[in-house]
Amino acid sequence: MVNRFMFRGIEIQFRFDVTLSMDSTNEIEAPQDMLLDMEITSFFDSAPPLKDGIDIDRKITEFIERHSPLSGNLGERRIVCVTSGGTTVPLERRCVRFIDNFSSGHRGAASTEYFLKAGYGVIFLYRRGSCQPYCRFLPDDPFLECFEFTQESNVQVSESHFEVVKKAISNHHAAIAEGMLLKLPYTTIFEYLQILHKIAVPMRTLGGQGMFYLAAAVSDFYVPWNSMAEHKIQSASGPLDMRLVQVPKMLSMLRKIWAPLAFCISFKLETDSNILLQKADMALQKYKMHAVVANELSTRKDEVVVVTSNERISVKRDKAVAGDDVENHLIKLLVDRHSLYIKAGPDHGA
Amino acid sequence: MVNRFMFRGIEIQFRFDVTLSMDSTNEIEAPQDMLLDMEITSFFDSAPPLKDGIDIDRKITEFIERHSPLSGNLGERRIVCVTSGGTTVPLERRCVRFIDNFSSGHRGAASTEYFLKAGYGVIFLYRRGSCQPYCRFLPDDPFLECFEFTQESNVQVSESHFEVVKKAISNHHAAIAEGMLLKLPYTTIFEYLQILHKIAVPMRTLGGQGMFYLAAAVSDFYVPWNSMAEHKIQSASGPLDMRLVQVPKMLSMLRKIWAPLAFCISFKLETDSNILLQKADMALQKYKMHAVVANELSTRKDEVVVVTSNERISVKRDKAVAGDDVENHLIKLLVDRHSLYIKAGPDHGA
Numbered sequence: 001m002v003n004r005f006m007f008r009g010i011e012i013q014f015r016f017d018v019t020l021s022m023d024s025t026n027e028i029e030a031p032q033d034m035l036l037d038m039e040i041t042s043f044f045d046s047a048p049p050l051k052d053g054i055d056i057d058r059k060i061t062e063f064i065e066r067h068s069p070l071s072g073n074l075g076e077r078r079i080v081c082v083t084s085g086g087t088t089v090p091l092e093r094r095c096v097r098f099i100d101n102f103s104s105g106h107r108g109a110a111s112t113e114y115f116l117k118a119g120y121g122v123i124f125l126y127r128r129g130s131c132q133p134y135c136r137f138l139p140d141d142p143f144l145e146c147f148e149f150t151q152e153s154n155v156q157v158s159e160s161h162f163e164v165v166k167k168a169i170s171n172h173h174a175a176i177a178e179g180m181l182l183k184l185p186y187t188t189i190f191e192y193l194q195i196l197h198k199i200a201v202p203m204r205t206l207g208g209q210g211m212f213y214l215a216a217a218v219s220d221f222y223v224p225w226n227s228m229a230e231h232k233i234q235s236a237s238g239p240l241d242m243r244l245v246q247v248p249k250m251l252s253m254l255r256k257i258w259a260p261l262a263f264c265i266s267f268k269l270e271t272d273s274n275i276l277l278q279k280a281d282m283a284l285q286k287y288k289m290h291a292v293v294a295n296e297l298s299t300r301k302d303e304v305v306v307v308t309s310n311e312r313i314s315v316k317r318d319k320a321v322a323g324d325d326v327e328n329h330l331i332k333l334l335v336d337r338h339s340l341y342i343k344a345g346p347d348h349g350a
Numbered sequence: 351m352v353n354r355f356m357f358r359g360i361e362i363q364f365r366f367d368v369t370l371s372m373d374s375t376n377e378i379e380a381p382q383d384m385l386l387d388m389e390i391t392s393f394f395d396s397a398p399p400l401k402d403g404i405d406i407d408r409k410i411t412e413f414i415e416r417h418s419p420l421s422g423n424l425g426e427r428r429i430v431c432v433t434s435g436g437t438t439v440p441l442e443r444r445c446v447r448f449i450d451n452f453s454s455g456h457r458g459a460a461s462t463e464y465f466l467k468a469g470y471g472v473i474f475l476y477r478r479g480s481c482q483p484y485c486r487f488l489p490d491d492p493f494l495e496c497f498e499f500t501q502e503s504n505v506q507v508s509e510s511h512f513e514v515v516k517k518a519i520s521n522h523h524a525a526i527a528e529g530m531l532l533k534l535p536y537t538t539i540f541e542y543l544q545i546l547h548k549i550a551v552p553m554r555t556l557g558g559q560g561m562f563y564l565a566a567a568v569s570d571f572y573v574p575w576n577s578m579a580e581h582k583i584q585s586a587s588g589p590l591d592m593r594l595v596q597v598p599k600m601l602s603m604l605r606k607i608w609a610p611l612a613f614c615i616s617f618k619l620e621t622d623s624n625i626l627l628q629k630a631d632m633a634l635q636k637y638k639m640h641a642v643v644a645n646e647l648s649t650r651k652d653e654v655v656v657v658t659s660n661e662r663i664s665v666k667r668d669k670a671v672a673g674d675d676v677e678n679h680l681i682k683l684l685v686d687r688h689s690l691y692i693k694a695g696p697d698h699g700a
Contacts, residue, residue: 088450096567096621096647100438100450129479132494142493144482149520155507162505170499217446271444297444 033256039248044197046225047190056184056198060123063182064202067121078209078338080120081199083216084108085127087189089244093228098188099244101217105130107267107300107327108215112181113171114331115213121180123199125192125216128185134171137164189219193250200258208342210262212254213334215293217269222247251287263338264289271297280307290341293330304330308337383606389598394547396575397540406534406548410473413532414552417471428559428688430470431549433566434458435477437539439594443578448538449594451567455480457617457650457677458565462531463521464681465563471530473549475542475566478535484521487514539569543600550608558692560612562604563684565643567619572597601637613688614639621647630657640691643680654680658687 050056067077085108086101105126112122112133124133139145139161146161157165175181184199186192203210221244255264266289268280273296280294284307294305304326306313315333317326400406417427435458436451459481462472466483474483489495489511496511507515525531534549536542553560571594605614616639618630623646630644634657644655654676656663665683667676 091449092621096452096619097569098450098452099441100448102446102448128490132491135493138493140478141482143485143488143496144519144522146493147515147519149516149523153516155512155516155519157505165497165505166499166503169494169497169505172494173499219447269446271442271446297446 033252036248036252040250040253043224043248044194047194048225050191050194053194053198056195059182059184060199061202063121063123063179064205066179068205078120078211079123079203079206080115080211080213081123081125081196081203082108082112082115082213083125083192083196084112085130086217087127087192087219088187089189089219089222090228091223093225099219099221101219103127103130103217106136109133109136110325110327111213111215111331114327116175116180118331118335120211121182123182123184125184125186125195125199127216128187132172133175133181134168138168189222189247190225192216192218196250196254197258200254200262203259203262207261208263208345210259211338212259212262212264214251214264214266219247221245249287251289255288263341265291265293265334267293267295269295269297269300277305277307277312280305284309291334291337302326306330306333386598386602390600390603393574393598394544397544398575400541400544403544403548406545409532409534410549411552413471413473413529414555416529418555428470428561429473429553429556430465430561430563431473431475431546431553432458432462432465432563433475433542433546434462435480436567437477437542437569438537439539439569439572440578441573443575449569449571451569453477453480453567456486459483459486460675460677461563461565461681464677466525466530468681468685470561471532473532473534475534475536475545475549477566478537482522483525483531484518488518539572539597540575542566542568546600546604547608550604550612553609553612557611558613558695560609561688562609562612562614564601564614564616569597571595599637601639605638613691615641615643615684617643617645619645619647619650627655627657627662630655634659641684641687652676656680656683
C-alpha cells in the first residue's frame with residue numbers, strides 16, 4: 001500500500017513496510033514514525049557540526065568499554081546517562097540572542113551523586129556553567145567567595161567554607177579519577193541531541209544494564225538552522241514576530257532505535273499542578289518511558305511523583321533529617337526498579 | 351495646544367508645555383519624549399519588584415558618598431558604572447523559558463580592571479555567572495579545575511594554575527576591600543534597568559565626574575510582565591508564534607533625566623560589518639552619547655572603533671605585546687576624553 005503526504009512542501013510517497021536505514025530490528029509501522037524519522041534526520045542534517053565530535057566519541061566509547069562485561073576492567077557495572085541543566089535555542093547563526101530553558105542543574109547533580117553512591121558509572125551530560133556533582137552547597141561564585149589570599153602570599157580556603165569545599169573537591173575528583181564519572185558539556189539544543197545520540201548508540205551494548213535519566217530541561221521549540229538569520233536580527237521599529245517549530249521528539253527515537261533495551265526515565269516539569277500528572281501520563285504512553293518523574297516548579301525540591309504504567313508513587317524529602325534530598329529517595333526507588341527490570345529480562349521489562 | 355494619540359488602547363490628551371514630574375530641569379519638548387516617558391513608566395510599573403532593592407540602594411549610596419568631594423573619605427574620585435554580560439527576557443511569569451543575549455562579560459570585566467588601574471571607583475553591574483574582573487584567564491570552571499585535594503587532607507591550588515589563581519584572588523579582593531569596586535548582579539532586563547536607574551540617580555551628584563560605560567548586551571525586545579503567561583507555555587501541536595515588543599530606549603532617559611551631566615559611552619555590536627558604523631552613528635545621535643564603541647562579533651577582541659560626533663578612532667590590541675588587550679587602549683582613550691570633558695565643563699561637553 002502506497003501513502004502520500006506533504007513534508008516541507010515536497011510530496012512524499014512511502015509504503016507501510018519500509019524499515020529505517022539505521023541498524024535496528026524495530027520495524028517502522030505507522031506513517032507518524034516515518035514522519036518523525038524524517039524530521040529527526042532533517043534536524044541533525046541541518047544542525048551545525050559538533051566542534052569536538054571525535055574526542056567526545058572516544059571518551060564515551062572508552063568509558064562504556066571500561067564498564068562492560070567484556071573488558072571486565074571495572075566489572076559488569078550499570079551505567080546511567082544523567083542529563084542536566086537546560087538547552088538553548090539560537091535565534092541567529094552568529095549567535096547573539098537565544099532562547100534558554102531555566103534549570104540550575106541541581107536535580108541532575110544531586111542525582112549523579114546518589115547514582116555514584118549506588119555503584120553506577122555515570123555519564124553526566126550537563127549544560128556549561130550549571131551545577132556540578134558535589135558542588136550543590138557551595139556559594140554562587142565559589143572561586144571568589146571561598147578562597148582568600150594570605151599574608152604569606154598563598155591562596156587558602158577561608159575557614160567558614162573549609163568543610164564544604166573539601167568535600168566538593170575530594171568527592172568530585174575521586175569520582176573522575178576512579179573512572180566512575182564522565183562529564184560532557186553542552187550549550188545548544190543541537191549539541192545536546194547530537195551528544196545524546198553519541199552516548200545512546202554505544203549504550204546499546206549494555207542492554208538492560210544501561211539507563212537514561214533525562215533530567216535536562218530540553219527546548220520544545222527551535223529555529224531550524226537552515227532557516228535561521230545569518231546576522232543579528234535588527235530591532236527596527238515595531239514588534240518582533242517569531243515563528244518557532246517543535247523540536248522532534250527524540251525520546252521516541254531513543255526508545256525505539258538508539259537504545260531500545262535501556263531503562264528510561266524522563267521528567268515532566270509544570271508550573272500548574274492541575275495538569276502535571278495528566279501530562280506525565282501522556283509522556284509515559286507516548287514515549288514508552290519506564291517511568292516519568294513529575295515535578296512542579298515551586299515544590300520540586302521537596303516532592304516528586306514517579307508515574308509508571310500502573311503506579312503513582314509520591315517521593316518526599318525527609319524534612320526531619322538535616323540535609324536530606326528528595327533525590328536520595330528517588331534514586332533508591334529507581335535503582336530498585338532498574339534491578340527488577342534487569343531480573344525480568346528485556347522482553348518483560350521493555 | 352492640545353494633542354491626542356492612542357497609547358495601549360487608551361486615548362491620551364496632552365499639551366506641549368507639560369514637564370515631567372521627575373525632578374529635572376530638562377523640559378520635555380516633543381510628543382515622542384512624552385510617549386517614551388510613558389513607555390518607561392509602564393515598563394517599570396509592570397516590572398516585578400526587585401527582591402533586595404533597599405539593600406542595593408544602601409550599597410550604591412554608601413559607595414558614591416565615600417568617593418564624593420563632600421565626604422572626602424577617598425578624595426574627589428571619578429566613578430564609572432560599567433555594565434557587563436547580557437540581560438534575559440522571561441517568556442513566562444513563573445519563569446521556565448527566557449530569551450537571552452549572548453555575552454561572556456569579558457569586555458566589561460577587562461574594562462573594569464583598567465578603570466581601577468586608572469584610579470576610578472567602579473560600580474560593576476554584571477550578569478550573574480558572567481566573567482568577573484581579574485578572572486579572565488581562569489579555566490571555565492576554576493573551582494573544580496584549579497584546586498586539588500592533598501594527601502594531608504588539605505585543599506591547595508594546583509601548581510599549573512598557581513600564578514593565575516593568585517593574581518585573580520588577590521587583585522579582586524583588594525579592589526573590594528579598598529572600597530574601589532562595588533559589584534551588583536542582575537539576571538533579567540527588569541532587574542538590569544531597575545538597578546541602572548538606582549545607580550544613575552545618585553550619580554547625578556557627581557556631575558561630570560560620573561561616567562557610564564554601557565557594555566552589557568541589553569535585550570531589544572521583551573514580553574511585558576502584565577501580558578506574560580502565568581504558567582509554562584504548552585507545546586501543543588503546531589509552531590509557537592510569539593510577539594515581542596521593543597524595550598523602551600532607556601539611554602535617552604539616562605542622558606536627559608537620570609544623570610544628564612555624566613559622561614556616557616554605549617556599545618554597538620553587530621555581526622555584519624557593513625552596517626556597523628552607520629548603526630553606531632545613529633546610536634550616537636539618537637541617544638546623545640559622548641561616544642559609541644562599535645564592535646563586530648568576530649573581531650571584537652582585537653579591534654573596536656570609537657565613534658564620536660566628529661571622529662572615528664580605530665583602537666587595536668597590540669599583537670606584538672603578549673597579553674595585551676584592546677581594553678587597555680580603549681580605556682586610556684576614554685579616560686583622556688573624560689578628562690577633557692570635565693575640563694571643558696558640563697555646558698561644553700554635554
